[in-house]
Amino acid sequence: MNLWRDISQRLNENTPYWPGDTPYSYRLNSSIAKGSSVNVGEIRMSTHLGTHIDAPFHFDENGKKIIELDLDLYIGPALLVKIDAAKSIGVKAFTGIDFTGIERLLLATGQWKDLSRFPEWIPTIDPELAPYLADRGVKLLGLDLPSVDYLDSKELPAHHALSGCGIHILEGLVLESVEPGLYDLAALPLALEEGDGSPVRAVLKRKG
Numbered sequence: 437m438n439l440w441r442d443i444s445q446r447l448n449e450n451t452p453y454w455p456g457d458t459p460y461s462y463r464l465n466s467s468i469a470k471g472s473s474v475n476v477g478e479i480r481m482s483t484h485l486g487t488h489i490d491a492p493f494h495f496d497e498n499g500k501k502i503i504e505l506d507l508d509l510y511i512g513p514a515l516l517v518k519i520d521a522a523k524s525i526g527v528k529a530f531t532g533i534d535f536t537g538i539e540r541l542l543l544a545t546g547q548w549k550d551l552s553r554f555p556e557w558i559p560t561i562d563p564e565l566a567p568y569l570a571d572r573g574v575k576l577l578g579l580d581l582p583s584v585d586y587l588d589s590k591e592l593p594a595h596h597a598l599s600g601c602g603i604h605i606l607e608g609l610v611l612e613s614v615e616p617g618l619y620d621l622a623a624l625p626l627a628l629e630e631g632d633g634s635p636v637r638a639v640l641k642r643k644g
């Protein structure tokens with residue numbers, strides 16, 4: 437009877453990380469096996485590891501930090517759509533998809549094929565998609581890729597376009613074998629005051 441389905445990447449020392457960034461590590465600073473009364477761990481990781489959200493401060497020096505983001509963005513109804521991702525994901529990928537009233541849109545591109553390794557290439561979100569989605573009321577865009585821009589992008593046009601249109605970004609979802617449709621989503625960030633990004637535990641529950 438599992439109502440909620442986990443769509444998060446597991447965090448362990450093998451979790452793929454952005455090249456050059458900080459991988460995940462965990463150690464016990466206090467250990468029952470070594471005579472302590474309790475096990476107490478310490479984690480170290482990039483704020484952009486695995487399933488995570490981007491705060492605008494990630495790509496904009498004056499952008500909002502994690503603690504300033506509206507929690508309502510990350511809990512509520514979400515539409516999951518499977519799209520054919522060619523080089524870039526543009527308006528065309530959405531023909532025939534009705535997302536009237538949808539504030540949270542999740543894209544299953546299927547382009548991060550081996551989740552045990554960081555991808556060598558990913559498609560990008562076409563910046564022109566940002567105003568198109570914003571016009572239709574989308575406020576959160578989640579996807580199964582480690583970035584909305586090409587991996588080697590320095591200008592981050594999709595990040596800026598989405599953010600400029602008021603659309604927030606959720607990356608690194610695990611959407612393989614999840615049916616398209618309407619769900620309830622919860623993917624809350626940690627209460628990181630200085631956060632440029634935050635890991636989230638993203639979960640879905642089928643609606644209706």
Ligand SMILES: Nc1ccccc1C(=O)C[C@H](N)C(=O)O
Binds near residue numbers: 484490583
């Ligand atoms: N971890 C990094 C280290 C260096 C440079 C970029 C990153 C990113 O994660 C950026 C990515 N575009 C992101 O959307 O989260």
Ligand SMILES: [Zn+2]
Binds near residue numbers: 488489490633
């Ligand atoms: Zn990120």
Ligand SMILES: [Zn+2]
Binds near residue numbers: 582584605607
């Ligand atoms: Zn990003």
